[in-house]
């Protein structure tokens with residue numbers, strides 16, 4: 643079988659990062675979270691980081707060309723490994739979707755791109771994000787929750803289960819910025835999706851308002867069949 647690349651599509655708070663982490667840990671797949679990569683640039687104060695710091699804090703989107711170039715670079719490194727790939731948080735706009743389709747058709751025609759769409763209401767997504775904690779180690783950025791029923795409570799208070807670094811809050815995980823992020827996401831969602839579907843990209847949809855283990859199990863059952 644040819645190499646698969648899953649596009650994890652869903653609003654902030656839908657569980658893309660957590661589901662990715664489970665796939666990476668369980669199967670050794672490779673993930674690119676464009677959001678994590680952006681935050682890494684900011685932490686390292688690179689030229690790109692300085693350019694995007696304010697945009698991220700306000701919940702707006704980064705320039706399409708800049709984000710697509712990041713994905714392009716990553717694919718150059720990872721396609722040759724033959725691993726199953728996860729794109730978490732990309733594409734987010736029609737322009738990104740078009741660039742991505744063009745790029746993969748031209749450079750990686752063998753890659754089996756599939757959409758995994760996570761469905762969640764705005765209220766549930768906000769509820770998750772305002773109680774979210776993330777690992778402050780930018781090479782980790784594991785996601786935790788203060789909600790006792792989430793299955794994502796850190797074993798030791800404010801300490802990452804995976805790497806032991808302190809947990810922190812994302813500056814854009816406030817209710818006000820999150821409402822803006824959701825509005826931005828919803829604005830682009832349908833057109834971007836239509837663009838991928840027009841290019842015959844297969845799609846599977848999952849209810850994301852369930853415990854993460856349940857979502858992981860439905861995902862595994864659906865893709866491993």
Ligand code: AMP
Pocket residue numbers: 654676677678680697698701702703704705709730731732733734738814823
């Ligand atoms: P996330 O971690 O996916 O919630 O992304 C955090 C922030 O990074 C977003 O609010 C955007 O500012 C930026 N970002 C991440 N992915 C993209 C993308 N595909 N296009 C534009 N901006 C992005």
